[in-house]
Amino acid sequence: MNRLVLRAAKAAAILAALAAMPAFAHVTLETKQAPVGSYYKAVFRVPHGCAGSPTLKVRVRVPEGVISIKPQPKPGWTLETIKGSYAQPYTVHGAQITSGVKEVSWSGKLLDDNYDEFVFQAYLAEPTLKPGQVLYFPVVQECEKGVERWIETASPSDKPAPSLKLLPKP
Template sequence: MSSSTRTTPTAPRRTRRAVIATAAVIGGTVLALAIPTMASAHVGVSPDELVAGDHGVLTFSFSHGCDNSPTTALRITMPEGLASVAPTMDGDWKIDVARGDDGLVSAVTYTALAPVPTDLRGAVSMSVGLDEDTPETLAFPVVQECVDGATEWTQLAEKGEDPHSLDSPAPVVTVTAATADGHGAHDATTPKTDAAGETAAADPLPTVLGAGGLAAGIAALVVAVLAYRRRV
């Protein structure tokens, strides 16, 4: 009488399940990190509030490029209602100023002496002067040129529309009325910014999407572990 021994290939199966579980965790983590990065890509301005008839220094900051292509230039168009514009000299940028028929600055182009990598934050600045009759909002359309392609940050929110819902919003500065002492409700010399130089008002979308990506990764891990335990 002959007998045979049946060997169950448990080791290879365990290895495959471990690989699946690891891939699930990595995929969820990547998604959690990548989605907020994509959602927060924009050109911002700080401060985002100035006082009518006053002066201030506006800093336009950006990160990422055109589909992850390094940034080579920023062309910023000036809105009507500015009494003066003076770009800030910077050793990292070449500055070209265009003027209208009235002699006022109509656009400023900052060309990077070396392309700005997508994983670094870049910034340019300018001093602006406001009239007493400057509009309540000042939009600064920006064209971000890159090694490959360009992105036009020119969209403006309609009345009642959430600016965060726009794909390519233009940087906007709110102008407040001057009080009797010549200052607005907020001191224009003390902008509300966070550590990255952006406006203090945070966009909740990147946080929500990031949490969703992390939750997806954790869920995938749980499913993989349960499947592994059932088959062992």
């Protein structure tokens, strides 16, 4: 009888540990905190396709206040940006800018069994962005069969948008 109790306790402990582990099925940011008024390297981790189907496109919408986007090209992938006007002008290195990249997309093929990262550099502009604020980067993952929309900002969520907590300027 004691063996049965021990086995049940071990099984319960394993299940509890698995339940407490973070979900790895989401598109996430590698670095989840950054100071305002600084450059930030956004690394979006894509751990799988859509229900077994390969990923063909990853689209990231850039939130207001995240400016001076410079996406990193990926060998074998086509890089595209959509530009538009900012809600307000920003000053970076003494120059005023009123428009820039609003969305970045990479098109290629990532098999469901593989993992990859999609990267851009950006500036986290003051005074629009404030310490303590959480920024959301909605991501749409298009696959051969299906689409995953990592766009939700409420917590908890089954389809959370990658998020970045803003810290005070150093």
